[in-house]
Amino acid sequence: MPLPSRFANLRLPAVAAPMFLVSGPELVIATCKAGMIGTFPALNQRTSEGYAEWLSEIKSALGPEDAAYGVNLIVHNTNTRLMADIAITVEHKVPLVITSLGAVKDVVDAVHSYGGVVFHDIINARHAQKAMEAGVDGLILVSAGAGGHAGTQHPFALLNEIRSFFKGTVLLSGAMSTGQDVAAALMAGADLAYMGTRFIATNEARADAAYKQMLIDTTARDITYTDAISGINANFLTPSLIQNGLDPAAAKDPKHKIDMAHELNSEAKAWKTIWSAGQGVGSIHEVLPVAGLVARLKGEFAAAADGFMAKRANFSL
Template sequence: MPDLADIRAALAAPVIVAPMFLVSSPALALAACREGLIGSLPAHSARTPKQLQSWLIEMREGLAQARSVTTGPAVAAYAVNLVMHSTNDRASEDLELIIEHRVPIVITSKGAPGHVVQRIHEYGGLVLSDIANQRHAQKAASAGVDGLIAVCAGAGGHTGTLNPFAFMNEIREDFDGPIVLAGGITTGRDVAAAELMGASFAYIGTRFIPTLESLAEEGHKRMIVASRASDVFFTAAVDGAPANFLAASLVSVGMSLEELAVTRPGKIVAVKDHKRWKDIWSAGHGVGTIHEVQPAAEVCRQIVAQYNTYRAAR
């Protein structure tokens, strides 16, 4: 299988469309791959291992079909996200499916990638590990991952809190492999800027929530279109881990922003009759550049065109 440098060289722009729980779908991942960007799926977003199996078959068949007819950009590889946290009781079963389907790129999150790296390398797969501080970076690097995903302040979902310039510099002190930069990236200009900062790839999540192919609730899509960066609220009180949410969606399930603002770290605020993540909507600081719900292919093409413009100008 190709290495990350080969995969990157074949892309229309160095972008990974990030995995998002209850948002990413095979249709979204395939649309990205067809446009020459890396598409991805979170394994745990499939309701059951059986559904994950059918998603992986859909990816294989969809990519083969796209490769047989493409006259545009080279069809990109795809990635699957595996949550390493001990609360993920499906991790082993999902890992076996990933291995069976020889998923080209595996994104590990919420925990050290440890033993899975070797299993994935055995079939030629690559491992990217998401990290939020230098200690995570050192741990993942020593586990032998192929690249690090620096999740910086302003990212959608569970977020880091570090400034991207500061964090990139710290990672570079002891890691010289590929870095994927995440947090608030929405345009091709941002992708070119991430490259200038030394990243090999940009990781883009929120920008793809309001797409036709995303599984997000319609209200979530509309709220993103109507939001600015200052409408995004940072709290660890929804599920215990620091994350960014749309303030209006926290309020709509009866949460008080004043109470959340003074909730001590580690305490989870109860939400009655609503499901976290399904009814409380996450987004990163990049929302302000998103003005409509679009087909994912159109968003990919905009990002690639902007990226080419800014690269040519350098």
């Protein structure tokens, strides 16, 4: 599937995924200027007015040569700001809207009314079918090992299943940290790679220095998959659970429910204290400025593509 025309000037086929409490205008602007799609969750601003201010800031910083930016809207009845945030999104003609939890035709139609594009994140074929019925332009396949609310399916299994019935743009997400991973996502059938955790370890991410350091110090074995923090399964850095007095084994035990969000009075407080990351942490070794990270990703992507062509030449197909 060709990419929507809005993404014609991408210099790397990848998106820096929206991350609760982590992505703000600095990260979005630096990412778009480096040639990748930059995004943030609207809820990272406390109010709809604040959300509108961030959009103005991003729009005034970006020029026509920069990559498009996007926002993430949580489409769920607990999001009391949704209608106000949609009105602001339409007013600002946000190029890309990433919907999570609910895929709703009215939201898709509102974004299409000004020529915007809607991608929806899914963890299985059932969610993908529903999103397709709502008319989304693209699906973000959140596979096993991803940061945030991750799925449990292997990326190949998810990609092949969804590709068999969905003809729109497909994004692959989960544990991608290098340009070689981006190339592999495309080779496997995705149109764009969708990277979260790797972008927490950048200067522009709004994460504590200790959180960034923990990404460097940990590997895939230090990730705990649990629904104890927010009621939906997500991946968290095990040392951050321990740091907060939580037993990682108990967090995985469905009989031993810890409701951190309840204990801390809000989900925001829980995510501020318990740090989420995907299994890709094992290949994060330093905090970089976004421009440096994306330059490195581009180099790795090109080397992987060349390497593949060299390997292919060994076979008469």
